[in-house]
Amino acid sequence: KAGVTQTPRYLIKTRGQQVTLSCSPISGHRSVSWYQQTPGQGLQFLFEYFSETQRNKGNFPGRFSGRQFSNSRSEMNVSTLELGDSALYLCASSLARGRAAGEQFFGPGTRLTVL
């Protein structure tokens, strides 16, 4: 069974631009969660999607958004990029959602650099 895939793996953008990252979950997994990892803040929860609906959202500004498609693939978008958005963005998939999610399977991440 293929693991969680994320594209692209590396991305360089400039301030003010927008970016879209993609995550394909393990086949059969319907929940996709997104996380941001920075050296200063560590890992932080961004949002969770299940059945094409955002179910949970972390404490991030509205510039961070996402969506999930009918095949469970998910995208996240960051608009008006700031230097502080430079981070490793990880997605994880699981069979169920929220408190019944069980084990999460992480993708390799997308490393975003904002210049």
Added chain:
Amino acid sequence: KNEVEQSPQNLTAQEGEFITINCSYSVGISALHWLQQHPGGGIVSLFMLSSGKKKHGRLIATINIQEKHSSLHITASHPRDSAVYICAVLYSGGGADGLTFGKGTHLIIQP
């Protein structure tokens, strides 16, 4: 704000030593995860616990719900165990939160 505290932050040990990493949290949880992150960023889920103890190979994870504390043990440590170990919890209170993560423990096992 609900916090997850890990200790130690950094740990260097010799091959073969018994390793313990600790995680404390502040309020009731639905589940606690132990994750492993190697250089380059990839994260692997090691355990998910809501009570008791789990073992997988040389790794053992325990949780004490009353004490709000979990430990990850590595027996007969090996240089390939060198990684960052991260504790994460899913709080059981109301609200729409996802996992809350500790800052991680940087483990180095020297041959």
